[in-house]
Amino acid sequence: MIRRVSIAVCFFIGLLLIWEGLFRLRIWSPVLLPSPVAVGAYLWEIACDGILWSAAAVTLRRIILGYGCGLMLGLPLGLLCSRLNFFRDTLGLIALGLQTLPSVCWVPLALLWFGQTESAMFFIVIMGSLWSVIIAINTGVRQVPPIYVRAARTMGSRGMHTWLKVFLPAALPFIVSGMKQGWAFAWRSLMAAEIYVTILTGFGLGHILHYGRELNAMEQVIGIMGVILVIGLLVDKLFFSPVESILHRRWGTGSAD
Amino acid sequence: METCVAEAPAKLSVHNIEKEFVLQGHKIHALEDIHLDIEEGEFVCLVGPSGCGKSTLLNIMAGLSKADRGDLRLDGNPIDHPGPHCLVMFQEHALFPWLNVLGNVLFGLKLKPHLSPKERLEVARYYLDLVGLSNFEKAYIHELSGGMRQRVALARALAPNPRVLLMDEPFAALDALTREQLYGDLQRIWMQRKKTIVFVTHNVREAVCLGDRVVLFSPRPGRIRQIYDVDLPRPRDINSINLAVHATEITTALKGYLKEAGAVAE
Numbered sequence: 248m249i250r251r252v253s254i255a256v257c258f259f260i261g262l263l264l265i266w267e268g269l270f271r272l273r274i275w276s277p278v279l280l281p282s283p284v285a286v287g288a289y290l291w292e293i294a295c296d297g298i299l300w301s302a303a304a305v306t307l308r309r310i311i312l313g314y315g316c317g318l319m320l321g322l323p324l325g326l327l328c329s330r331l332n333f334f335r336d337t338l339g340l341i342a343l344g345l346q347t348l349p350s351v352c353w354v355p356l357a358l359l360w361f362g363q364t365e366s367a368m369f370f371i372v373i374m375g376s377l378w379s380v381i382i383a384i385n386t387g388v389r390q391v392p393p394i395y396v397r398a399a400r401t402m403g404s405r406g407m408h409t410w411l412k413v414f415l416p417a418a419l420p421f422i423v424s425g426m427k428q429g430w431a432f433a434w435r436s437l438m439a440a441e442i443y444v445t446i447l448t449g450f451g452l453g454h455i456l457h458y459g460r461e462l463n464a465m466e467q468v469i470g471i472m473g474v475i476l477v478i479g480l481l482v483d484k485l486f487f488s489p490v491e492s493i494l495h496r497r498w499g500t501g502s503a504d
Numbered sequence: 505m506e507t508c509v510a511e512a513p514a515k516l517s518v519h520n521i522e523k524e525f526v527l528q529g530h531k532i533h534a535l536e537d538i539h540l541d542i543e544e545g546e547f548v549c550l551v552g553p554s555g556c557g558k559s560t561l562l563n564i565m566a567g568l569s570k571a572d573r574g575d576l577r578l579d580g581n582p583i584d585h586p587g588p589h590c591l592v593m594f595q596e597h598a599l600f601p602w603l604n605v606l607g608n609v610l611f612g613l614k615l616k617p618h619l620s621p622k623e624r625l626e627v628a629r630y631y632l633d634l635v636g637l638s639n640f641e642k643a644y645i646h647e648l649s650g651g652m653r654q655r656v657a658l659a660r661a662l663a664p665n666p667r668v669l670l671m672d673e674p675f676a677a678l679d680a681l682t683r684e685q686l687y688g689d690l691q692r693i694w695m696q697r698k699k700t701i702v703f704v705t706h707n708v709r710e711a712v713c714l715g716d717r718v719v720l721f722s723p724r725p726g727r728i729r730q731i732y733d734v735d736l737p738r739p740r741d742i743n744s745i746n747l748a749v750h751a752t753e754i755t756t757a758l759k760g761y762l763k764e765a766g767a768v769a770e
Binding site: 392394395397398399400401402403404408412413416417419496497498499 | 566567568586587588590591592594596598600601602603611612615616644645646647660664
């Protein structure tokens, strides 16, 4: 374990050193490729004056609300699709189609419907995550071996009990991977929305990234990209990874990291 | 003793059951004119080649599928839905991977509202002990061997105290040694608990080893051809000579019926 961590640390230090080396060779203009030191200094500065935290808070609030709603809607709709052929043939088809639509495509519609408001952000994030959640839940529940349901029914399980105690836990590995995919889509949608839609109710990370481009401040662009990446990693490592390793341990699938 | 049994009402009575399937446009008589009375505490084995309708009959007894015609009663009441009165042990263990061993055994018990949590735990542990898995209650299903999984499935099926235990080729997927061990365990448990058991198998020796009666099915249409009483002393050893003699007799009869059915089919 310690060995693996130290190898990873060495790798990233090496990467930073190569970056610094490339910067010093002056192959590209410093405007295009700032030094890692400059990026670090920028991040330190916005961390000290609070911009980093307030922007991260705005962004995180949007993602939590939007993704939360995407899940709340997607879970029951996915269950409906999995059980009733009517929903599968209608809503399921819509979900399949819209899932392939890049979430940026929702931006014009969101702006027309909601204007430059929080609701537009919200809408884009929900549209980004909802469909993949529906599809994952639908697939997951359909994969539940019928023998589990038969066994449960002979033990006296019916209706709601079968749903809560058999279908849901049996489909859990699929549901979690659907949630993870939904999260990735939601996160991408929100960043696209924040870059394209300027709204006055709160500046998120995407906005700062966008202004970095307008100001030609490359250390700002790269710094914020780093922050976005770290948040994505943290969510994965702190939330999804532990859940997945519990599932792997119970189901006996994969290796427990 | 004989007369006493004859006078008692049957635990599970099957009368005139018929079942048809349509498979690729052909009507198939899965079951025709099935009559069978099973007494309280009796161990009955249904034997026949695949496709003879023995599993179909078991599913009907379990309430998992419906007969087209006929009358099926448990303690005098018709069976029309699945439930804990007839628990089934399947060929695939059908244990839940999201629960550990104890959780699986508790699943059926939790559906019995009159039991307190403490009582449920006691019952579950009693049955885990009965199948020799007391030390594995925290284990997850994938961590167990095939034989251990079927033991858990047996404990799970016995724990809610069903009136009848239905077993659908539960040992077919196991290796011979493990299977022999489980024959011993199942006989021991049956003698201890005196549960009414209906056991489906295609293995004649297995049927003779376990059953008080062996019911012989033949396919196309699925019918009961003969019922053999097995009065060998228990516990029976699957490798004993006496058992082999009985098994050979039944196998010979079975081959005769198969030849007959084959001739009809051609």
